Amino acid sequence: MTKKIIYSILAVGVLIVLWFVFGSDSSEETDLFIDVGKGDFEVIVTTTGELQAKNSIRIRGPRGAQTIQVWNMNIQSLVPEGTMVEKGDLVAELDRSDVMTRMQNAQLEVQQAESQLEKAQLDSSLTLSQARDELENLRFQLEENRIAVEQSVYESPAVQRQNQIELERTERRLAQEEKNYQTRILQEEAKIREIEVTLEQERNTLSRIMEVMNGFTILAPENGMVVYTRNWRGQKTTTGSTINAFDPVVAELPDFSSMESITYVNEVDIQKIKTGQTVDIGLDAVPEKELTGVVTLVANIGEQRPDTHSKVFEVKIEVNESDTTLRPAMTTSNDILVENIEDALFIPLESVHTFDSTDVVFKRDGIQMVMQQIVMGAKNENDVVILEGLHEDDQVLISMPSDISGMEKVLLPDEVLEKYRQAEDPEGDRPQTREVEMAGAPGR
Incomplete structure (x- = not known):
């Protein structure tokens, strides 16, 4: 009986201590710190594309229509897309x-x-x-x-x-x-x-x-699967469409042994894309299938695609694997690896904040917290590389603290900042970044 009383008294004491430690601060927001990550850092540009055969036989309408003053021809009938045809089979009829x-x-x-x-x-x-x-x-x-x-x-x-x-x-x-x-x-x-x-x-x-x-009756030039082509607006050429006398293509017979993904990269990311970069390719239709590829072409001139407000650049990605499930017009997700940095320090993007045009983080310093100036490097969708201002064993705050008044501010030395300014602008033509004024910031 005595042991039970003692155990009960001890349990009550523990609860009281826990309440004083945690319960009294329950109304205050708990700060969430994370460790600075270190390891291989991948910069990836993710795009959506569409499969097409790298090589295909074009099924054309009559040649020389312009010589008889016929400039445009309407497709009266066209076999359904995906139809398997043999050489000489009827593919399309044009309006005569x-x-x-x-x-x-x-x-x-x-x-x-x-x-x-x-x-x-x-x-x-x-x-x-x-x-x-x-x-x-x-x-x-x-x-x-x-x-x-x-x-x-x-x-x-x-x-x-x-x-x-x-x-x-x-x-x-x-x-x-x-x-x-x-x-x-x-x-x-x-x-x-x-x-x-x-x-x-x-x-x-x-x-x-x-x-x-006579050419208005269009026959298959070889055996294969009929795949519709797209016009300059990106619309499929099908029954009722109009084809031009100078390029009277009504459909294609693709070679499925060699496929490529056609995608478009915005003008912000296009400078990162180079031929030879590796790509991880996913198929929306077959999510479990993983493919790889390589960038084979990057357009030099941008274009205005339908339903887009900015210029984009065409990028072709050759698929390394040959698979019978691959079909033209399948939607692909393309993760283009543009840079791989070994032994990099990185933190989440949301932990970086800007004050007076200066990039800073809130770092744990013992039992206190300081505002630390940083120099950022490469970024991806989630994280950013830190070139200066943090070490591997540091911890940073994910969100901005509710009160930063009186917080110690740590600036990087001018020679460090100047080194990165010169690296970004070796000719010295770009304007200097405005220096940060942090009153009472002690040097370190």
């Missing part, structure tokens, strides 16, 4: 209404040219026939003049002279008409050739139109 009108007009032009040629040939035959008749009549007249000259030997000299003049006039006229006949032949031949050239041009135009129109 516009080109049919052009073909009918071309047929009329051909018919008109053929009629003109036939008429010219008939006119030429008639004209040359009349010319030949006239030449024949002149030959008869020449023969008559010769007979008259022969019979006039018994006539007076005047009559003989007159008959001789008529003979010579007829000879000259016949010679002239023979030359004119040859010229007329050349003229008629040239006229017919001109019409024949026009006819040939009209026939070629009709042939080109028919050839282009």
Whole structure:
């Protein structure tokens, strides 16, 4: 019985002591300190991308449509995306209404040219026939003049002279008409050739139109899976879409053995991205699958993507693994490792605060707390590297304390700050950072 009383008294005493230690301060906020971390520090840029085949065969519409003044063509029908096709299978049909009108007009032009040629040939035959008749009549007249000259030997000299003049006039006229006949032949031949050239041009135009129109039925060039392409707005080309005559691509047959993720990095982070950097790739459709990749291309010029307010730069990431589950247009998450710092000191970003343009932390100093100036290095989404101001065994406050009046402020030496200023601006062109004024800050 006595032991029970003693134990009870001791338990009550412990409770009283605990209340005095903890209970009396329960109304005050408990400060949360964390240790300064040390180890490998990874700077990662995370982006969202979309898979596409690195190599693919483009399924194109008719070539040369612009030569017949057809600039845009509407897709009347297109097989569903993901359809497996064999070489020669139907993939798409384009709207022929516009080109049919052009073909009918071309047929009329051909018919008109053929009629003109036939008429010219008939006119030429008639004209040359009349010319030949006239030449024949002149030959008869020449023969008559010769007979008259022969019979006039018994006539007076005047009559003989007159008959001789008529003979010579007829000879000259016949010679002239023979030359004119040859010229007329050349003229008629040239006229017919001109019409024949026009006819040939009209026939070629009709042939080109028919050839282009035949291309409006689009067949698969090889075996594979049909994947829709995207236009410059990022919209898929599908039934009802319009394709351009200069790049009439309606779909693609991708090579699944080599894939890449196409992503876009904002202008703030693009300076960190370099070719050759390694990437951890995740698939939204298959969260348990982990892939790796490498940055193969970083665009030099930014672009304004739809639904974005800032410029972004295209980045291509080649996927190292070959997997049958990978499909174009799958959404990827890309963790691009831009920097790996060994044996770095780092703390959470939320533990860093700014006073008078100076970065500081609240550090435990024995049983007290001080405001410590720091120099920061690389950052990632959660932490920041500390170059100056902290040591491995230090502890810092996560949140800002409620009262900092009278708190000791510890500044870094000017030579330390100057070293980092020069490292950031070796040319000395950038303006100097405004020095911090902390009244009563003792030197350390």
